[in-house]
Structures are given as structure tokens and as C-alpha cells.
Amino acid sequence: DTAVSQTPKYLVTQMGNDKSIKCEQNLGHDTMYWYKQDSKKFLKIMFSYNNKELIINETVPNRFSPKSPDKAHLNLHINSLELGDSAVYFCASSPFQGSKTQYFGPGTRLLVL
């Protein structure tokens, strides 16, 4: 049983398209995150939700919109994709908002052509 799962694993798309990445965790955790790993390999936080409520929103273009239908899911929708959006996107979860340890999904490799 996968604890934190992401779909799709790979996504190749054209500039200007809109795409979504889905994340689900079956750990019963309250808090979920989206990270972006860029070409320089740094993992940087984008968003965090706690019990469906947005608690972290880093300086991310508003083309990126997270949506949390319930506390087990945090999806990432990206509008008008740009070349610079190509990266690996990781979803993570933690038991509660103040919890220090986060559990990561396998990542979604996005390539924008």
C-alpha cells in the first residue's frame, strides 16, 4: 500500500496547456504539501494545506492553484504552462500542522515543450 501517491508519474505537454497533478495520502495525516525540485535539484516548498485549509503559500505564480477536496487529497492545477515549469513536483504529508517529519510521494516529472 503506497502511503503518498501521485498521478501521473510523468507528464509531457505543450506550452500554454493546462494540466493537473493529483496527490493522495492514506496515512490519515492532517497536513499536505507541494514541493518543486528544479533543474538545480533544490526542493522548494510551494504550498501547504492543513485540514483542507491553505497555510503556506510561497511566492508561486498564480497560474498554480492547489485544491484540497478533503484532507487526504491535495491536487495541483497549473494553467498556461511555461517552459520554466518543467521540474519534478513532489507531494508530501505530515501527521499534523506542527509535525516536523514529512513523508513524500514518488514525484511527478513534468516536461513542458
Next chain:
Amino acid sequence: DQQVKQNSPSLSVQEGRISILNCDYTNSMFDYFLWYKKYPAEGPTFLISISSIKDKNEDGRFTVFLNKSAKHLSLHIVPSQPGDSAVYFCAASADQGAQKLVFGQGTRLTINP
């Protein structure tokens, strides 16, 4: 402005010897530090952590050392095993309600038989 840095992109160690991975940080507000291990095509997995009130934490073959005055931490793996070959990320967080992890860029560790 990268607040967490891993200056060695790669490290090669012989099986059975000690592996030492280093990490430096600049933000004195960081009070909790974690090491994650990542295999190709998988998400980072939590390995070991340390609070700023300690200077050492040990878990089996893994020991993390923290030198607050130097703003430096290190991960020691002894003895190194082939399965330890992976990318190791150092991460840090400051005491706040929402746990935002700041990651280094990773060090690729290769254990040679």
C-alpha cells in the same frame, strides 16, 4: 539566497568505511534539522533528525552531529553498505506553526564494493 547548502555534489566511499555528508545553513532561526535519502524515481524518505537542543543523535548506523556555532551539521554512516548509495538531502525548519522544510541541493553518495 540558499539558506541550506550541501557543497559536495557527490561522494564516493568504499563499502565498510565511514561516509560523512556535510551540510551548512545560514538562518539562525532554524531549530530542527533532518536528513532524507532519495533513490532514483522515488520520493525522499526520512532518515534521521536532530533538534537544536542536542548536538548528536544516533540511530543504528546513522549519526547526525550538529554544531550550532558553526551552523553546520553532518551525517555519519558507519559502516557504509551498497544499499546506502543514494542522494542525501539535508533539510531545516524554524519553529513555527506551519513546518516549512528548507532543503539543500543534495549529495550523491556512491558506495563501492
